Amino acid sequence: MSCRNINNRKVNGISVNFECIEKESLTEIFRCPVCMDILNDPMKTPCDHYYCKSCLFLLSKSADCCGLCRNPLDFSKCVPASNIIRETINKMDIRCHQQLKDFNERICTKVKELFTKDNNDIKDFCGIWTDEEDSPYNKYFNLAKEEIESTCSKVLKLGEINHHLLEECEHFELCCRYCNDYKGFRSDILEHYKVCLKNPEVKIDCPQCTESVFAVKLEEHKAKDCPEEFLLEQQ
Numbered sequence: 001m002s003c004r005n006i007n008n009r010k011v012n013g014i015s016v017n018f019e020c021i022e023k024e025s026l027t028e029i030f031r032c033p034v035c036m037d038i039l040n041d042p043m044k045t046p047c048d049h050y051y052c053k054s055c056l057f058l059l060s061k062s063a064d065c066c067g068l069c070r071n072p073l074d075f076s077k078c079v080p081a082s083n084i085i086r087e088t089i090n091k092m093d094i095r096c097h098q099q100l101k102d103f104n105e106r107i108c109t110k111v112k113e114l115f116t117k118d119n120n121d122i123k124d125f126c127g128i129w130t131d132e133e134d135s136p137y138n139k140y141f142n143l144a145k146e147e148i149e150s151t152c153s154k155v156l157k158l159g160e161i162n163h164h165l166l167e168e169c170e171h172f173e174l175c176c177r178y179c180n181d182y183k184g185f186r187s188d189i190l191e192h193y194k195v196c197l198k199n200p201e202v203k204i205d206c207p208q209c210t211e212s213v214f215a216v217k218l219e220e221h222k223a224k225d226c227p228e229e230f231l232l233e234q235q
């Protein structure tokens, strides 16, 4: 696998990697001359050359001629590429190349998780560290490393990449849809949803009366229904 097959583009402001597994002749035609990745939101110049919309816009700010043929370049005279071009690009076969980040933060949790999966007794875990090459710790460390460093590798059409990343990729970092403060990979986010105080389905115990209430309704509960709050006010 050659490196120039790995392409990059921004989805929701996050830079993502994918590998083009289409015939080389096809990928070459649809490569942007500025970013060298497969065209994203392609535009056509009056001189019949194609660029990503954002790359063309930036190029037109810094140069007054087309980077390929030196003909005059005016962004306002460029047009969106035809539907046939867009559809051909969207139908290209790609492989998602997203990878988890924060290796050091993840490795310990992952080693522990794999260890307990096999041994179902966490109290042995602290005793498994040794310097020996084939020690149990090294075995679990290597398994964990492999899992963290693996890439998504799902094969799909380029036009499906946004949906894949936002709805199914385990290796894409998402923002919490409720609080916007939390960012994490799908498995982290699903854990976070169980405790996010902005999630309308999460319940917590009222600190005053200990009744279980929806976290987003806590203030309302305190103001209206909480018996303890009422007593506090009376004192």
Ligand SMILES: [Zn+2]
Pocket (backbone or CB within 6 Å): 032, 033, 034, 035, 036, 037, 039, 040, 051, 052, 055
């Ligand atoms: Zn580009």
Ligand SMILES: [Zn+2]
Pocket (backbone or CB within 6 Å): 045, 047, 048, 049, 066, 067, 068, 069, 070, 071
């Ligand atoms: Zn040109």
Ligand SMILES: [Zn+2]
Pocket (backbone or CB within 6 Å): 096, 097, 098, 152, 153, 154, 164, 165, 168, 169, 170, 171
């Ligand atoms: Zn993926």
Ligand SMILES: [Zn+2]
Pocket (backbone or CB within 6 Å): 176, 177, 178, 179, 180, 181, 182, 192, 196, 197, 198, 199
């Ligand atoms: Zn949240």
Ligand SMILES: [Zn+2]
Pocket (backbone or CB within 6 Å): 206, 207, 208, 209, 210, 211, 221, 222, 225, 226, 227, 228, 229
């Ligand atoms: Zn209460």
